[in-house]
Amino acid sequence: MSEQVALREKRFNRWIAVVSVVIPLVVALLFGYKIPDAEPLSFLPPIYAGINGITAILLVWAVVSIKNGKRELHQKLMTTCIVLSALFLVMYVAYHMTSESTKFGGDGFVQYIYFFILITHIALSILVIPLVLITYSKAYLGDYAKHRKWAKFTFPIWLYVAVTGVVVYLMISPYYVH
Template identity: 60%
Template sequence: MTEEEKKYKGWIWTLSVVIPLAVAALFGVNLRKLGYDVEPLSFLPPIYATINGLTAVLLVWAVSAVKRRKLKLHENLIKLCMVCSSLFLLMYVAYHMTSDSTSYGGEGALRYVYFFILITHIILSVIIIPFVLFTFVRGIAGAYERHKRLARITYPMWLYVAVTGVVVYVMISPYYAH
């Protein structure tokens, strides 16, 4: 383990616990129901779904770049993926703090498909946090072999979370209150 990795290890584990706990806590806070005069940010879901889609495209591009030995492009694309994922998270929390939750209205087998995708998306979105952060730090620290080994696990999980975020939005979008 490099000195850089040691330096960030505590932060990574702290963020990996604090982020999901904060999201869960804030998810249950609706400012309007608490009496605050805020407009519902109902315009955000298509924006953060688009950001999820963009993240998926950037991840595929980043892997393609590293395979072509375009290492600086790979690094920049991954940094952009991290910015996109952070923006998604901020918008997601802001939406849920100002808007009523939307229930999925589909029926039959599609309902089971939706909930399977949603549940796996949520679980992996929590699990992926330390994977992304450790993979990133290993790359920045120059621990390339260890970075590469972890990235083989991180990449498909992160891609799944990004793609299923879009799928969840597409499936629930007809049920948003307008």
């Protein structure tokens, strides 16, 4: 590895570390803040759940594309997934800054399933931030061997987060107050 590439990778790693800490902290802070007298953005949950669904489909399509040697398509799909994930996050925070959190109304075994999915979804959504950024940076820097190694861990976690985002929405949607 050349000195210039090593320097670029070091810079990327610093930014990845900062972003990976700042995003969850900012989301947690904004999640607890309500905009006074704001109109609830109650139309957003099905939209951002749909974005999660589209992200899941595009993630699978991207893997199929790269396995078929379509690197440019793979790159475009993965970049789109990152943009969609950022868009999801903005909508999610906007919704929670204008609306009260919805409580899950189910009980019994279904409630345990819901909370298991929700907790793993949230925990892995925090973990996936640095994984996605590291994996993406490896490809950006042209280190495709390391990109592939990181992608083997990143892909299933990101896919789980995207799919469970839809599942959480479907499970809680009957309890939304409109």
